[in-house]
Amino acid sequence: MKRLGRVMTGAIVLLIAFCLGFTWKDLRTGHAPSTDAFSRLVNGRIDQGNTPTDLFRDNYDQILAKYAENVDQVELRHSAMQGMFSSLGDPPTMFLPPQDAENFDIETKGNYAGIGARLGPDPLGVRVESVFKNGPADRAGLKPGDIVTRINGKEIGGKSTDEVVNHVRGKEGTILTMQVIRMGEPQPVTLNVERARVTVPTAEGLMIGDTGIGLIKVDQFSEITIKQFDEALEDLVKNQPRGIIIDLRGNPGGLLDTATAMLERFLEGKIVVSMKSKSGGVDTTSTGTGRSVGYLGPIVVLIDRYSASASEIFAGVLRDYKRATLVGEHSYGKASVQGVILLKDMSTAKVTVARYFLPGGENISRKEDEDGTYISGGLTPDFAVEIEKDKPFERGNPMRDAPLAKAIEVIDKKIGI
């Protein structure tokens, strides 16, 4: 009897262990054990083909076998994986087939022979999002907002941005002819740009005319930005400005550490972001003490739809601590960290592994529909100002930069002018 008791206890222990193993998948994410899976096990339906993998495979096979034209198997598989990742509705989580993955790699390295401009998609060609100061494109007269429709005589409307960028980059010293549509210019403009080594400039400051207001333009948050920003800020503060405008338009982000170091000049000992990862752990980043620049006047941050990631953190933190007003249009909505997993066939899986939350708790993650159209996300500016479409736009010139003009007005109002 005693022996039977021991055997039974042993059997029960094993059964419980088995069940724990079986339901570990559910338990570790905090769900109740899956009864569906249990019933499938008990009914012996182990080999029945109704799993997600089967659903995918059945339709993959069907398309391959039945479609009217020849289908490239590898491309079909890659399209399937892209669809799978985009079904999550999180734009930075994406599957990159080999050729796309390569382009992404070059982009993040940043240093190449090109024209010194950031390009984005447009139905007629590509749109110039920003022009690096003193770069080849700047010297040739290219301006943000320009739409490039022809390169070296060829129409580029219909080509992907990646494809165009491949045409734009090239040997140092060679010339690129671009035909450009510019608002306010009745005729298309032709520009000749000589390619050169391009390093992305990051921060520079100036006093705006005789307004007594300082302006710092920050293009990226890279390592050298901290020093450049510090220098620009200190120079401005010496002039005792009535206000400071920080222009983050077109700034796609960069290092969180850089944003934090820049924030330290205005906010000491404050939480910058909380980062929540899958395991549920929360990591916070805070500003240190001792680096305050001692400026107490009004600050306005300019943002647009291209301001992303570290830009949004910098602007959002200043706003949440009521240290700055945001002017412009909603920002991009990227406040997450991606992990990159390389696959043997040279594809890449980019997966969002953590999300940043601003001090106020706001989750600014971008949401897109399945067509890739923006639904929501990003920081909402305190004052929404659009760039005037029927006038030529000149960044940094209050007469031709409506958001900048508004920023100046906001500062004037704050100090009672």
Next chain:
Amino acid sequence: MNDNKTSLVATSIVILAVAAAVGGSAMRDRLEAGPRVAFRSPVGAGGIVAHNDGKRDDTDIAPQPDVSTYFYQLSEILDKNYVEPITDGQSLAVGAVRGMVMSLRDPYSVFYKPDQMRAMTDLQKGTYSGIGVEVRYDFGSDDDSLAASDNPDFHYPSVIVSSVAAGGPADKAGMKAGARIVRVNGKWVPSYHEIDEVREIRKSLDDGRTSSEQFEKSVARFREMFENSASPNRVSDEIATGTSGTVNVSWIGSDDKEESATIERRQTTERAVTVYDDTLRLKFYEGADAALAREVKGKTEIVIDLRGSTMGDYDAMRACLDLLAPAGKIGEIRRTRAGLPREVSLSQGISTPIKLNLIVDKTTRGAAQVFAQALVGSGVAKVVQGSLAESAPWIETTLLPDGSGYTLRTGTFVASGGGKQ
């Protein structure tokens, strides 16, 4: 028992328990993966993940992995790494199917979300939702236009009304089959038409045929349209699904004039066969054959109007053919790829066919196109108004477990006897 024996027993129980737990986990994985995934090695050790410190080695040619394993391991990667828990494995699979269908870039192979799919299956029964129209996307066949480009980023089809439910809200508002939708609730529906228009104006500017003010105006208008636009998918949702509310629509009719109206959404049911002035208007809804049989009884010659008759139910269409054409082969489904064409034949057929006169136009599509070609090809019909294409796409529909689905073009139907009028 002595101490050694006790600890031995305890140790073996622990080992067995751990084995049982691991076994349980493995059994679960096997269950979730399904029969097609080979007993998988963990991700990162013989699976699909590369492990060469992130450096790409261009000389490394990886063998193509088994597709099912590839899918499964990627879903595992997401499950383990994605910041939010992945609760719905099925929607990953459906997403994969959507990706595949859309990659074909074929106007006849389209993925439908559940409510779009429901609207489509209702349509096959003759029940319209929304404003009472069926829409299709026209990608343009001009090689110079964007639509034919290889660019996956830009695909600007125009949204065309392929049929209008008789007596429905759109019909009452004056919309006709063939209309192009240009605005929905204040948002533009830009397409390759507008893009080509800008290029045309730019070309004529280069030639000196247009003024620069004209060019500037067209660019400004173009920018405004694209900045405030609704995607074709959104347009379908707004006008072809739903049974409540109203929608403001602007469209361009066959006379190239733009018209607008605020139109209500409701359910509209259309009959498969309606008679007007001795003519039968025929649409291939479920039960169309029964209605058709009643109308052709005792007749020796009839006129069938197939304008605005589109996708429809292929089974209903074949049943109608059985009433009108002789038994035997009526055509074949050809593909451009290797393989023999599939024969399409009627098992029943009719021994003394009626003389048929067909009215068609470019709004005669889908099942109706096949119908017309088969009848003309077997010699029992002639086209008395309009012109018929020489072939028709053959389309099959698949429904997925979550209610979504897709159409797939599986070939081109060519009628025996050529199908020419």
